[in-house]
Amino acid sequence: MNKTLRTVAAALALLGFVAGAQAQQKELLNVSYDVARDVFRDYNPKFTAAYKARTGESVNVKQSHAGSTKQVRAVADGLEADVVTMNQVTDITFLVEKGLVAADWQKKLPNGASPYTSTMVFIVRKGNPKNIKDWADLVKPGIQITIPHPKNTGNGRYTYLAAWGQALRQPGGNEKTAAAYIAAFLKNTPLFASGGRDATTTFMQRGQGDVLITFESEAELIAREFGRGGFQVVYPSSSIRAEFPVAIVDKVVDKRGTRKEAQAYLEYLWSKEGQENAAENYLRPVDADVFKKHAAQFPTLKTFTAEEVFGGWEKAFNTHFKDGGSFDQVYQAK
DSSP, X not given: OOHHHHHHHHHHHHHHHHHHHHHHOEEEEEEEEGGGHHHHXXXXXXXXXXXXXXXXXXXXXXXXXXXXXXXXXXXXXXXXXXEEEOSOHHHXXXXXXXXXXXXXXXXXXXXXXXXXXXXXXXXXXXXXXXXXXXXXXXXXXXXXEEEEOTTTOHHHHHHHHHHHHHHHTSTTOOHHHHHHHHHHHHHTOOOEESSHHHHHHHHHTSOOOSEEEEEHHHHHHHHHXXXXXXXXXXXXXXXXXXXXOXXXXXXXXXXXXXXXXXXXHHHGGGSHHHHHHHHHTTXXXXXXXXXXXXXXXXXXXXXXXXHHHHSSHHXXXXXXXXXXXXXXXXXXXX
C-alpha cells in the first residue's frame, strides 16, 4: 500500500472511531420547572460520572427550564424530552392524557415518583420592615406580594393553595372565609411574575414588593446569587408540602432509544449522592439518613398536602385553576 492509500485508510479508520464513539454517547433532555436550574446543574455531572463509572458508557444531559405549565405544554407540542422533572402531579398527568407518559408512572419509582419535598416560605426585606410573620400579615393594607402566576406555574399554584388551605384551616374557617382571604391576598398582589425565577428577580433585583413567596429551596439560591444580607426568611405557622414528581416520557425514549439512560437518570435521584445533592440545594430529601444529617437547615413547621385539604391535585386544579375556577372568580372580582 502506497503512502497516499495508507493516509486515506488511517483517516477513514479515525473517522470510523469518532463516529462509533459519538454513536455510543447518548443524549438526554430533562425538561424541568423554572427554579430547578441549580439543582440539575449540580446533579447532572454527578450522574454522568457515576453512570460512566458503572457502565463505561457516556451520556450527555441537556436542560430546559421555564414555568411548569409552559414546559409541559411544550413537551405536548413536540419538545422531545426524555424525562420531565416537575413540581406538581398535574404537570405529568397532563402528559399522560396526551399519550406521552405511562398511566402508572407514579408506581415506577419510590415515594410516588417524588425524590424530595419542599414547602412555601416568605422572603422579606432585611430587618423585616413590614413585620411580616404569618399569613394574616399578608392581607394588611400597604403590603405588596410578589408571586408567579397561579394559573401558569407550579410555584404560583402552590402559593395559592397554601394561602387558601391555611385560611380554610383557621378556627371557623370554611370555603367562604378562604375565598375572602384570597380576595384580600390577590388585592395585595399587583402583578404576577412569569415564573419562580422571574419572581425572585423581580423582588431581589428590581426591588419590587415587600414579600416574595417561594419554595424553601429558593431562599438558599437567592443567598448564593444576591448575598445573605439583603433579605430574611420567614417560616409561617403552616404551609403546604410541595412534592416534585419525575417521569420518563415513554413516547420519546422509545423513539430515541434512550429508555435505559433515562431510567438510570431518574433512579439516581434516590441514590445517596442524588439525595445529598437535593439537601445541598435545600430540598428536603426523602432518605431518612440524609435528611437527619442536614436536619438543622430545615426548620420544623406544620404542613398539609393537596390530598388532605383539596382532595388531591386533580380536584384542586379543576376547582381552582381551570378557566372559571376560584382563581378567575376571585381575581376578576377583586
